[in-house]
Amino acid sequence: MNSEPRPEMAAENLIVTNPALQTDTMFVNMGPQHPSTHGVLRLGLTLSGEVITKAVPDIGYLHRGTEKLMETRTYNQCVVLTDRWDYCSAMPNNLAFCLAAEKLIGAKVPPRAEALRVVMCELNRIASHLIFLGTYGIDIGAFTPFLYAFREREMILDLYEMLCGARLTYNYIRLGGVAADIDAGWIAKCREFLEFIKPRLDEYDTLLSFNPIFLVRTKAIGLISKDSAVAWGLSGPNLRGSGVNYDVRKAEPYCGYEQYDFEVPLGRTGSCWDRYFCRVQEMRQSVRIISAALAKLPSGELLAKGIAKIPKPPPGEAYAHVEASRGDLGIYLVSDGGTAPYRLHVRAPCFVNLAVLQEILVGKKVADVIAVLGSLDIVLGEVDR
Amino acid sequence: MTQRAGKLLTATRYWPTELWANPWSLPRYRAAAAWLGGIVAGIALIGAGVGELAAWGDRLLALLGRLGLSAVVVAWLWLLVKLGCVLGVIVANGLWAVWWERKISAHMQSRLGPMYAGAFHGWAQTIFDTIKLLLKEDVTPAAADQVMHALAPVVAIAPCVMAFAPILFGSELAAAKLDVGVLYIFACAGISVIGIVMAGWASGNKYSLLGGLRAAAQMVSYELPRGFSVVPVLMFAGSLDLAVIDRAQAGYWLGFFPRWFVFYPVVGQLAFLFFLIASVAETNRTPFDIPEAESELVAGFHTEFSGMKWSLFFLTEYGYVLLSSFLLAAFFLGGGSAPLPFLDFIPSWIWMTGKAMLMMFVFLWFRWTFPRLRVDQLMDFNWKFLLPWSFANIGLAGAFVWRGLG
Amino acid sequence: MISYFKAVFLGTWALVQGLAITLRYLFKPAVTVQYPTEKLLPYDAFRGALIFDPATCIACGLCAKACPSACIALENQVHPETKKRVPKVEWYTLDLGKCNYCGLCQEACPTKPKSVWHSLDYEIAFSSRDEMVRCWKAGFPLGGRTWDAKKKAFKDPKSHISVRELPARKR
Numbered sequence: 001m002n003s004e005p006r007p008e009m010a011a012e013n014l015i016v017t018n019p020a021l022q023t024d025t026m027f028v029n030m031g032p033q034h035p036s037t038h039g040v041l042r043l044g045l046t047l048s049g050e051v052i053t054k055a056v057p058d059i060g061y062l063h064r065g066t067e068k069l070m071e072t073r074t075y076n077q078c079v080v081l082t083d084r085w086d087y088c089s090a091m092p093n094n095l096a097f098c099l100a101a102e103k104l105i106g107a108k109v110p111p112r113a114e115a116l117r118v119v120m121c122e123l124n125r126i127a128s129h130l131i132f133l134g135t136y137g138i139d140i141g142a143f144t145p146f147l148y149a150f151r152e153r154e155m156i157l158d159l160y161e162m163l164c165g166a167r168l169t170y171n172y173i174r175l176g177g178v179a180a181d182i183d184a185g186w187i188a189k190c191r192e193f194l195e196f197i198k199p200r201l202d203e204y205d206t207l208l209s210f211n212p213i214f215l216v217r218t219k220a221i222g223l224i225s226k227d228s229a230v231a232w233g234l235s236g237p238n239l240r241g242s243g244v245n246y247d248v249r250k251a252e253p254y255c256g257y258e259q260y261d262f263e264v265p266l267g268r269t270g271s272c273w274d275r276y277f278c279r280v281q282e283m284r285q286s287v288r289i290i291s292a293a294l295a296k297l298p299s300g301e302l303l304a305k306g307i308a309k310i311p312k313p314p315p316g317e318a319y320a321h322v323e324a325s326r327g328d329l330g331i332y333l334v335s336d337g338g339t340a341p342y343r344l345h346v347r348a349p350c351f352v353n354l355a356v357l358q359e360i361l362v363g364k365k366v367a368d369v370i371a372v373l374g375s376l377d378i379v380l381g382e383v384d385r
Numbered sequence: 386m387t388q389r390a391g392k393l394l395t396a397t398r399y400w401p402t403e404l405w406a407n408p409w410s411l412p413r414y415r416a417a418a419a420w421l422g423g424i425v426a427g428i429a430l431i432g433a434g435v436g437e438l439a440a441w442g443d444r445l446l447a448l449l450g451r452l453g454l455s456a457v458v459v460a461w462l463w464l465l466v467k468l469g470c471v472l473g474v475i476v477a478n479g480l481w482a483v484w485w486e487r488k489i490s491a492h493m494q495s496r497l498g499p500m501y502a503g504a505f506h507g508w509a510q511t512i513f514d515t516i517k518l519l520l521k522e523d524v525t526p527a528a529a530d531q532v533m534h535a536l537a538p539v540v541a542i543a544p545c546v547m548a549f550a551p552i553l554f555g556s557e558l559a560a561a562k563l564d565v566g567v568l569y570i571f572a573c574a575g576i577s578v579i580g581i582v583m584a585g586w587a588s589g590n591k592y593s594l595l596g597g598l599r600a601a602a603q604m605v606s607y608e609l610p611r612g613f614s615v616v617p618v619l620m621f622a623g624s625l626d627l628a629v630i631d632r633a634q635a636g637y638w639l640g641f642f643p644r645w646f647v648f649y650p651v652v653g654q655l656a657f658l659f660f661l662i663a664s665v666a667e668t669n670r671t672p673f674d675i676p677e678a679e680s681e682l683v684a685g686f687h688t689e690f691s692g693m694k695w696s697l698f699f700l701t702e703y704g705y706v707l708l709s710s711f712l713l714a715a716f717f718l719g720g721g722s723a724p725l726p727f728l729d730f731i732p733s734w735i736w737m738t739g740k741a742m743l744m745m746f747v748f749l750w751f752r753w754t755f756p757r758l759r760v761d762q763l764m765d766f767n768w769k770f771l772l773p774w775s776f777a778n779i780g781l782a783g784a785f786v787w788r789g790l791g
Numbered sequence: 792m793i794s795y796f797k798a799v800f801l802g803t804w805a806l807v808q809g810l811a812i813t814l815r816y817l818f819k820p821a822v823t824v825q826y827p828t829e830k831l832l833p834y835d836a837f838r839g840a841l842i843f844d845p846a847t848c849i850a851c852g853l854c855a856k857a858c859p860s861a862c863i864a865l866e867n868q869v870h871p872e873t874k875k876r877v878p879k880v881e882w883y884t885l886d887l888g889k890c891n892y893c894g895l896c897q898e899a900c901p902t903k904p905k906s907v908w909h910s911l912d913y914e915i916a917f918s919s920r921d922e923m924v925r926c927w928k929a930g931f932p933l934g935g936r937t938w939d940a941k942k943k944a945f946k947d948p949k950s951h952i953s954v955r956e957l958p959a960r961k962r
Contacts, residue, residue: 162834
């Protein structure tokens with residue numbers, strides 16, 4: 001079964017060019033309320049019959065002005081706001097902000113805190129990719145993996161609840177370290193979870209990744225070439241699905257990632273399936289990282305010494321970026337010596353990733369929009385901030 | 386300190402690892418197994434007690450005759466009784482199948498499904514849903530053709546009910562004894578497509594029209610392999626009459642192996658699979674449910690139908706699922722015959738219903754496991770795979786019959 | 792030719808394996824809990840609805856300063872004779888509608904045991920905005936009371952904070 005249209009069915013031939021024939025292009029709004037746009041996204045599609053001639057994402061429905069809000073809050077209060085960007089994986093958000101602020105202050109995070117940061121961020125990567133897997137399955141029509149993914153995700157949320165008290169917006173990674181410590185009981189439960197999820201990932205492979213119907217729906221769809229991916233500024237699994245080997249954890253390691261042995265999964269053709277499978281493989285690599293981090297967890301302090309209760313970083317600017325679940329999350333922080341940041345700018349990966357739709361949807365059929373949009377894995381909290 | 390009044394049961398939080406390590410240790414698991422076992426045993430015993438329904442039917446007919454009415458009146462009364470039974474089956478199926486689908490899908494997804502409406506596992510859920518649907522406002526779009534909008538669901542469901550006439554519900558338990566039963570059923574199933582097209586047209590909405598046309602194209606295309614995959618069965622049985630097909634599968638090889646058509650080497654299994662897949666596509670179930678897909682951009686043909694009109698389409702779908710289940714059971718799984726010789730104290734109608742429910746379970750199982758195919762892939766699959774191979778299957782069946790093995 | 796049959800066979804086998812997985816889960820116990828009749832108790836660290844104990848509070852105002860959403864307001868008691876402010880709280884209000892459930896106020900509170908802390912309650916749905924603001928004076932219950940503007944009196948809120956604050960207060 002071929003999922004690529006035959007040559008005579010190519011887009012150019014389907015768009016009617018006979019001037020004697022009166023045709024109309026149709027403008028269709030997908031969203032902002034739509035079951036498959038993963039949030040409040042409006043996609044303005046111009047259709048010529050079945051074929052898309054123009055696709056324009058319209059965003060801003062979830063804009064809450066966090067960058068401005070942070071200008072009137074102390075650094076510790078800002079961390080609370082960072083949770084709400086990519087709410088499906090909040091730990092890397094906290095982390096990016098704290099790394100930037102620590103650069104400004106010049107604080108040195110103790111090794112135990114660094115290891116805990118790694119464990120929590122990787123757990124969050126698994127949780128976030130589980131959401132992706134479930135919702136992408138629903139987009140393609142398989143309803144069951146969604147519930148399986150959420151069943152696994154419940155265990156991660158339980159671990160977070162035991163640790164810091166919250167299940168979605170943690171406020172855990174603080175300036176100079178982390179807020180709470182783990183004990184032997186938590187480590188045992190975490191290991192139990194890691195043992196549980198390994199065979200489940202194999203099950204997802206059977207249910208989705210290597211399911212012939214899923215393959216035929218995603219294998220040759222939504223191709224993004226290497227050059228395109230780099231030109232549009234993609235990051236995360238979207239970039240690596242096209243074969244570009246760039247992962248911030250390897251390129252510019254932070255929090256001690258250089259001590260952990262893991263692989264960065266790469267796709268080959270840049271299809272929807274490649275991006276999807278990158279994420280599944282990243283889950284496996286995250287399991288590896290967490291096991292390694294828990295095995296060699298150093299003892300010690302949780303917070304760096306010498307950070308004031310209400311920190312006042314010296315004037316300056318700093319940029320820190322992390323490999324968040326959805327891509328390269330960067331924070332540019334400018335301080336003027338006060339208790340609140342002077343200016344904060346977020347380089348949100350989903351915001352940049354979304355733009356590539358303007359290229360890859362043109363010339364494709366309407367039926368593939370959902371598959372392509374789902375494979376980019378966007379969260380509107382991060383797109384709009 | 387304010388306290389909430391009433392009973393607050395605090396459940397213990399179990400991780401799946403603990404729950405699944407030893408499921409039998411959970412009281413609710415043991416209770417569920419006991420209930421299920423009890424229900425199956427109960428049905429079997431009630432069936433054994435009631436005996437063959439055909440005998441009861443004969444007695445009822447004799448009773449009607451003794452009431453002193455003319456023969457014509459008795460015939461019409463008897464027709465009404467049969468009609469009532471068939472309609473009752475279809476409506477009861479609408480209620481039962483939806484509940485069962487929700488339950489099966491829930492348990493496959495590690496959750497419980499309806500539990501609230503009706504004390505025991507939400508058995509009354511569909512009844513309440515039906516009442517809700519009946520009370521819903523009937524919204525007809527202004528741009529729609531009003532007459533067509535009202536007629537479309539009727540044209541969709543009427544042939545479905547008609548198609549149940551020759552269906553065998555047990556041995557000698559059919560509403561109409563047609564010697565062209567199979568042909569009649571497939572003919573009726575084909576008429577429903579007109580209702581779908583009418584629905585798409587009458588919605589007054591370009592995308593519903595396209596959805597309707599797509600659904601019609603899908604249904605008409607899959608009728609071909611559906612019909613052709615049954616031809617080997619007809620060749621082996623030698624007749625289009627469902628009762629003859631049922632009798633042809635009675636008996637056992639070597640005294641214990643049932644002579645069902647599905648067990649005929651290669652031919653039977655292929656025919657069964659093709660008929661199953663084509664039936665799934667005919668009834669617009671996942672993996673072929675593009676016309677009804679909730680998460681796609683293009684609306685389905687039944688978007689503009691609300692309340693009772695929508696529930697008629699819904700009933701049609703589940704009616705056809707039931708029809709396909711009964712046909713699968715009748716053609717391939719031996720109809721009313723028991724799988725092992727000593728089990729024939731359980732009457733044929735229980736076996737027939739049980740096999741049909743097993744097939745319906747397969748329909749549900751497919752829906753909740755597989756993703757859906759895109760429209761052009763689905764048509765490719767039909768014309769380039771199912772149809773040619775069902776022809777090949779007919780050739781294979783011919784070889785069997787020629788060698789006298791059929 | 793062979794590759795065609797191989798593709799068909801492998802595809803069918805993959806589909807069958809998928810079916811086997813869902814069939815296996817059909818027979819495993821459900822992992823869900825029937826919510827209104829069975830409720831799960833959160834872990835001790837859980838950050839649920841905020842509650843306050845006027846008896847231990849020293850009215851330092853650190854919680855109000857720490858809150859990112861400015862949802863806490865309080866006022867010290869004044870000694871009747873010296874007219875000086877006393878480290879006891881006169882009144883304290885919390886707007887649960889603005890609360891972020893971040894825990895910063897709880898961390899900032901210096902008293903032992905803490906005077907403001909997150910209970911284990913997660914059933915905090917309100918039917919009107921007035922109910923979101925909880926007020927405390929001396930002697931009020933730990934869940935606070937809401938101010939009824941029409942009747943100009945405090946009343947017990949309709950949606951109770953019903954829980955289980957004792958385990959959470961060990962910190």
